[in-house]
Amino acid sequence: MNSIIDDIRKTARQLLTEGKVDVVIGYEKGSLPLKATPCFVRSPQDVDKLIWDQTCENNLAAFVAKTLGKKAIIAKGCDSRALMVLIQENQVVRDDLYIIGVSCQGVIDQRKIEAETGEIIGASITDEKISVQGMECDKEYSFTDVKDVTCQTCRYPNPVLEDVHIGGSIEVPEQATLFADVIDMENKSDNERKAYFKEQMSKCIRCYACRNVCPLCYCQECFVDCNSPKWLTGGVDSAENLLFQTGRALHLAGRCVECGACSRACPQGVDIRALSRKVNKDVKEMYNHESGLTEEVKPALNVYSTDDPEAFLVKE
Amino acid sequence: MSMGECQVNTETKGFQPKIVAFLCNWCSYAGADLAGVGRFQYPATIRTIRVPCSGRINPLYILKAMANGADGVLISGCHPGDCHYMSGNYVARRKFALIDSLLKHVGLEEGRVSFSWVSAAEGVRFAEVVKGVTERVTALGPNNGVFKVEDGGGTNE
Numbered sequence: 001m002n003s004i005i006d007d008i009r010k011t012a013r014q015l016l017t018e019g020k021v022d023v024v025i026g027y028e029k030g031s032l033p034l035k036a037t038p039c040f041v042r043s044p045q046d047v048d049k050l051i052w053d054q055t056c057e058n059n060l061a062a063f064v065a066k067t068l069g070k071k072a073i074i075a076k077g078c079d080s081r082a083l084m085v086l087i088q089e090n091q092v093v094r095d096d097l098y099i100i101g102v103s104c105q106g107v108i109d110q111r112k113i114e115a116e117t118g119e120i121i122g123a124s125i126t127d128e129k130i131s132v133q134g135m136e137c138d139k140e141y142s143f144t145d146v147k148d149v150t151c152q153t154c155r156y157p158n159p160v161l162e163d164v165h166i167g168g169s170i171e172v173p174e175q176a177t178l179f180a181d182v183i184d185m186e187n188k189s190d191n192e193r194k195a196y197f198k199e200q201m202s203k204c205i206r207c208y209a210c211r212n213v214c215p216l217c218y219c220q221e222c223f224v225d226c227n228s229p230k231w232l233t234g235g236v237d238s239a240e241n242l243l244f245q246t247g248r249a250l251h252l253a254g255r256c257v258e259c260g261a262c263s264r265a266c267p268q269g270v271d272i273r274a275l276s277r278k279v280n281k282d283v284k285e286m287y288n289h290e291s292g293l294t295e296e297v298k299p300a301l302n303v304y305s306t307d308d309p310e311a312f313l314v315k316e
Numbered sequence: 317m318s319m320g321e322c323q324v325n326t327e328t329k330g331f332q333p334k335i336v337a338f339l340c341n342w343c344s345y346a347g348a349d350l351a352g353v354g355r356f357q358y359p360a361t362i363r364t365i366r367v368p369c370s371g372r373i374n375p376l377y378i379l380k381a382m383a384n385g386a387d388g389v390l391i392s393g394c395h396p397g398d399c400h401y402m403s404g405n406y407v408a409r410r411k412f413a414l415i416d417s418l419l420k421h422v423g424l425e426e427g428r429v430s431f432s433w434v435s436a437a438e439g440v441r442f443a444e445v446v447k448g449v450t451e452r453v454t455a456l457g458p459n460n461g462v463f464k465v466e467d468g469g470g471t472n473e
Binding site for chain 2: 185186190191193194195197198223229231233237239240242243246247249250251253275278279282283286287300301304305306308309310311312313314315316
């Protein structure tokens with residue numbers, strides 16, 4: 001892990017000194033324990049701020065279009081897939097971008113830890129062990145126990161698009177069933193699913209953290225901010241929350257790269273992935289498409305085939 | 317009897333659903349017109365909104381109609397291959413399949429939101445589709461679904 005950090009810093013220093021890029025987008029230690037925060041390094045003497053560990057949970061692709069000039073970005077598998085989609089959608093100029101690829105073992109799910117230890121007041125990470133000091137108790141975890149749920153089923157930990165690779169690559173275990181969580185949900189009765197989503201949506205406070213953190217939610221004006229037509233009112237209502245969440249999931253259809261940033265950013269613990277994963281599964285099954293893997297394959301909703309399934313039609 | 321009323325449903329005094337119908341300008345709207353010109357009776361349950369193409373239909377239209385209390389939504393466009401703009405309904409078809417699947421997944425009753433292709437020559441079929449959709453929505457009863465906002469959405473536009 002430490003050699004990866006050294007290599008990242010060395011690459012960043014070199015890029016900045018040689019003037020190849022104006023800014024390096026990476027992670028620095030956050031102000032809270034077990035939290036990394038995105039950082040923008042603009043001069044070679046600041047590169048030692050950069051870190052790399054299992055707390056680097058943001059998807060940095062979200063900052064690329066908003067950052068002016070030539071930029072280098074430290075990209076995990078999911079970050080690189082998001083970058084690929086952004087390039088396909090002409091949001092990012094490939095020539096302005098230098099991608100420092102790092103294979104990712106997954107990130108820590110803080111909520112899982114906090115459920116046991118209370119608020120985290122201190123933590124240290126060694127290679128496989130995470131020691132946490134909490135408000136209620138101290139505890140030691142192995143990383144695999146507290147890995148984020150998105151990362152547990154991740155099939156693309158290695159960057160799909162990169163200019164330089166740092167560290168080794170990670171072998172992806174063969175998965176018996178893809179989308180096992182969605183299949184479980186589908187097998188429930190209509191009423192159970194309805195109740196589940198109702199409960200999830202009643203937690204949502206529509207702070208839009210999920211949207212803000214999403215690398216692919218880049219609309220200049222989001223439909224939720226639109227006054228005319230007014231899609232959503234100001235109130236908090238679980239039906240309106242569902243309108244927002246399903247609307248967002250449908251906007252991401254064929255584009256979502258499953259980085260899980262939305263779920264991790266959610267302060268209320270809403271199961272946002274349940275919706276986006278369902279759409280991703282449908283896109284995979286109906287159109288055999290996975291977003292952000294190659295530049296040549298166009299997003300599923302940008303193309304069509306004359307024999308697409310149409311089982312949804314009325315019977316008349 | 318004033319204009320706009322219809323005899324078909326007067327004998328059932330019970331629930332008469334309000335169904336929002338998004339019809340494509342070139343096929344289904346003309347199909348609905350043909351049903352009118354040909355005097356093919358169908359229940360006066362639909363409120364037609366003419367759109368340039370089924371590809372113009374935003375998923376939010378469907379969700380917002382449900383939020384504002386529509387009992388059902390019917391979406392109809394040209395048959396695949398017949399689109400006035402060549403590929404609008406093919407692109408729409410991909411969207412519709414995903415919308416339909418996701419709405420059922422989050423617990424919307426089957427039959428609330430219906431999709432169909434009706435050409436400008438299928439006036440009789442348009443009447444049949446509306447009859448079928450009305451029957452299914454009537455059986456489901458008023459919209460108390462997952463998207464219905466209690467105060468009607470509070471929008472006055």
